[in-house]
Amino acid sequence: MTADQTPDALVIGAGPTGLMAAEMLADSGLAVLLAEAKPSVGRKFLMAGKSGLNLTKDEPEAPFLTAFGSMAGPLDTALSEFGPEQVKRWAEDLGQTIFTGSSGRVFPKVMKASPLLRNWLARLDRKGVTLKTRWRWTGWDKQGFQFDTPDGVQTVRPKVTVLALGGASWARLGSDGAWTTLLAEKGAKLSAFAPSNMGITVEWSTHMAPAFGSPLKSIALSSGGKTAVGEAVISRAGLEGSLIYQFSAALRAGAELQIDLFPDRTETQLQERIDKAGAKTSLTNILRKTLRMDQAKAALFLEFARQTPRDTLGSALKALTIPYTGTAPLDQAISVAGGLCWESLSEGFELTCAKGVFCAGEMLDWEAPTGGYLITACLATGRAAGLAAAHAARSQEP
Ligand SMILES: Cc1cc2nc3c(=O)[nH]c(=O)nc-3n(C[C@H](O)[C@H](O)[C@H](O)COP(=O)(O)OP(=O)(O)OC[C@H]3O[C@@H](n4cnc5c(N)ncnc54)[C@H](O)[C@@H]3O)c2cc1C
Structure with a gap:
């Protein structure tokens, strides 16, 4: 078995959430394998770039949190540690000049996602993250996480894992919601997906x-x-x-x-x-x-x-x-409501039914309007889950 199949940490799903989690794990000195089902990463993020890439909303913490309605509670800590100010700095660190529109919406000046994504992937590469595309996670077996890959079935046995599998709209971009069956079989509680930010x-x-x-x-x-x-x-x-x-x-x-x-x-x-x-x-x-x-x-x-x-x-x-x-139908919605219920997660985004497995991003049961809230919450939860997973991996060290 090659080294990249027994990494310290496995991240599944290379949207903004998974990329952020992978970076946190790599920054903690762990060997990270980032697996993505599609032939390229961040497809929905790039699609968001077609309408300018609204990264966040420049507003104080209290009104910002209000946008998440009844889910503000479970997201509170992650968003207070990585909110609008941190998102702006993060984008600037990735070479973007940003601007705030009259409504407080923050965008990169180039009004697209590709330059930011390119710089981010280069940074992850420098930090040693191993990226595998066309690797579709199909479930667990006794050995670990199983993937369908161009080289046949591969099994990965990490110390910790972050699932960042997205919601269930725009399936052609990768977020097809098929993961719900795998988590339900494991005993996680799921709330049915419904369209959000839809016509x-x-x-x-x-x-x-x-x-x-x-x-x-x-x-x-x-x-x-x-x-x-x-x-x-x-x-x-x-x-x-x-x-x-x-x-x-x-x-x-x-x-x-x-x-x-x-x-x-x-x-x-x-x-x-x-x-x-x-x-x-x-x-x-x-x-x-x-x-x-x-x-x-x-x-x-x-x-x-x-x-x-x-x-x-x-x-x-x-x-x-x-x-x-x-x-409008679920698949045409900008985002989704529903997904993995918070009661199936510990405070540190760890699955209660599968120790060492953390979840983040749009796959979790929250919704928010457009305005940059979605990407901010994905980055914030990806960061929190990545840090919690890194902590768990470190605590396994002799
Ligand atoms: C048209 C459009 C415009 C948008 N504009 C904005 C905007 O301006 N601002 C904003 O805040 N938000 C916007 N959004 C929403 C935002 O893009 C998403 O909320 C965000 O991309 C979700 O990030 P994520 O990483 O959680 O999931 P995703 O970006 O969906 O990534 C999940 C990844 O997991 C992969 N995956 C899924 N299953 C498997 C598997 N079994 N094995 C391996 N990999 C798997 C998928 O291929 C995908 O790459 C927009 C969305 C759309 C559709």
């Missing part, structure tokens, strides 16, 4: 076709007892965009969705202008000329509220109910 489906009439691809700017969305202002996009399938994604949990549960098309004006202000226009003015002219609505907003209103009596138009414009039919 919603709406059965549009043909009247909406010209609006496909158009933004709905400066709207307020209310659902599940929460209201937020932002932008959504009308798509062929329904509605999408960061404002919609913030309501993932409520929309998954089928909560009512209302849009305020004029968050800066009161119902009375709107109704007064409508009344002044007079009964002879057509509804289309009221929307387009009297209220100066853009085409996308007017189309949306006409789609669902064409029959509104003139004297209640003001209130209808501020609370337009969208009869959405569901959410």
Whole structure:
């Protein structure tokens, strides 16, 4: 058996979480084998780069944690040790000039992931991490971890392991969720995957076709007892965009969705202008000329509220109910809810049903909106799991 098959530490999955865990283990002086099923690493990370690579959100710890909802508790320690400031420094150390947009979102200036990833892989290589691609973990046998590889089945017997296998969306990028069967067989508790940061489906009439691809700017969305202002996009399938994604949990549960098309004006202000226009003015002219609505907003209103009596138009414009039919499929979601339940992990991210095996990243049961929260939590948990695994490996030394 060659040396790289009995490494001190095995990391499975080479997304941002696995790369971070591998680096922590290598920094602790351990021999690390990083195994990845795909022919190349970080495919979802590179895909995130196509929309600019929003690395983190420049905001204080308390509001940052709030974005993780009920899962803020288990993530608290990892994120307080590696939060927005640390992510910014980490990216700079990897040669990136970063900038913070007006909404606090932090991006590399090049607005893509490949230069950062290239530098990171070179750094891991210098630190002695052995990377094996096309190595798919297929399960445990008595000897250790079994992999399907181009050279046949390989078994790895590490002192410690970090699983960083990702969620279950965009399966073609590697995160196919197939690992759930392996962990369930081992006795771990799993919560069913559900789409997060996903669009919603709406059965549009043909009247909406010209609006496909158009933004709905400066709207307020209310659902599940929460209201937020932002932008959504009308798509062929329904509605999408960061404002919609913030309501993932409520929309998954089928909560009512209302849009305020004029968050800066009161119902009375709107109704007064409508009344002044007079009964002879057509509804289309009221929307387009009297209220100066853009085409996308007017189309949306006409789609669902064409029959509104003139004297209640003001209130209808501020609370337009969208009869959405569901959410976009899991595989199209930017991220997932569900995964490995926290009760199956110790505080140090170690599986209670498999000592010496640590888990991190999107495979864990948490969700957060877009805005850089996802990558930050993946890096933070990858780091925490890597450090805990390194500690466990060291404690096995004579
Ligand atoms: C279109 C898109 C845009 C995004 N934009 C952003 C953004 O701007 N900001 C942000 O914060 N987040 C963004 N995300 C989310 C972010 O990319 C993910 O949350 C993050 O990549 C998850 O990291 P991970 O390492 O936990 O999992 P992944 O990146 O999914 O990596 C898991 C790895 O494990 C490998 N693997 C799985 N099973 C096995 C196996 N059995 N054996 C061996 N290897 C295996 C996979 O091939 C994969 O390489 C975006 C996601 C998408 C889809």
